[in-house]
Amino acid sequence: MTDVVEGIASVGISGSPSPASRSRALLGAALAALERRGIATREVDLAALPAEALLGRSTDEQVTDALAAVRRARILVVSTPVYRATYSGLLKVFFDLLPQDGLAGKIAVAIATGASLGHLLAVDHGLRPLLTSVGALPVATAVYGTDAQFRDGRPDPALIEQIDRAVAEALALVISPVLA
Numbered sequence: 605m606t607d608v609v610e611g612i613a614s615v616g617i618s619g620s621p622s623p624a625s626r627s628r629a630l631l632g633a634a635l636a637a638l639e640r641r642g643i644a645t646r647e648v649d650l651a652a653l654p655a656e657a658l659l660g661r662s663t664d665e666q667v668t669d670a671l672a673a674v675r676r677a678r679i680l681v682v683s684t685p686v687y688r689a690t691y692s693g694l695l696k697v698f699f700d701l702l703p704q705d706g707l708a709g710k711i712a713v714a715i716a717t718g719a720s721l722g723h724l725l726a727v728d729h730g731l732r733p734l735l736t737s738v739g740a741l742p743v744a745t746a747v748y749g750t751d752a753q754f755r756d757g758r759p760d761p762a763l764i765e766q767i768d769r770a771v772a773e774a775l776a777l778v779i780s781p782v783l784a
């Protein structure tokens with residue numbers, strides 16, 4: 605597998621403003637799973653980027669660099685808390701900076717956490733359409749965790765299993781000759 609995936613880059617985008625973020629913990633687990641399979645990873649923490657540039661009011665080297673990393677990546681892992689029944693505003697403003705079809709040809713893994721299962725469909729009604737609106741191809745398995753599935757910031761095994769399945773699906777698509 606390592607030979608096949610050599611040179612393939614992935615970027616994880618964290619859309620939570622929280623310093624002790626559950627969705628970011630899941631993102632970290634997904635990036636670790638990709639690394640174990642030989643994929644180079646990089647994490648972009650949107651909360652650490654300057655707000656003025658994220659809002660498009662100014663340019664900033666860090667934001668330009670994050671957009672360039674996304675452009676180079678073949679796999680994107682996108683994580684967000686559910687805010688007001690959908691993805692976070694932080695994630696939205698970053699996606700607004702992408703050009704039309706800016707994620708065309710990229711495989712995406714969608715991750716969200718919410719207070720309860722009540723907004724589980726935020727992944728299918730919000731996050732997936734956000735990804736496909738700029739051309740990304742989300743894998744079938746989306747990851748959704750509730751706050752009760754975390755102990756001391758660590759996700760329960762069921763969530764890790766979901767992440768592993770989503771990552772395996774992303775790799776299957778990446779090595780598919782049809783999508784090359």
Ligand SMILES: Cc1cc2nc3c(=O)[nH]c(=O)nc-3n(C[C@H](O)[C@H](O)[C@H](O)COP(=O)(O)O)c2cc1C
Pocket residue numbers: 620621622624625626627628684685686687688689690717718719720721722723750751
């Ligand atoms: C401003 C705000 C809005 C929220 N809205 C929702 C919501 O609509 N539905 C929900 O299930 N949880 C909601 N939550 C709870 C978070 O989605 C949940 O705690 C999540 O796990 C936080 O992820 P994070 O730790 O990565 O920031 C909200 C939390 C905040 C702070």
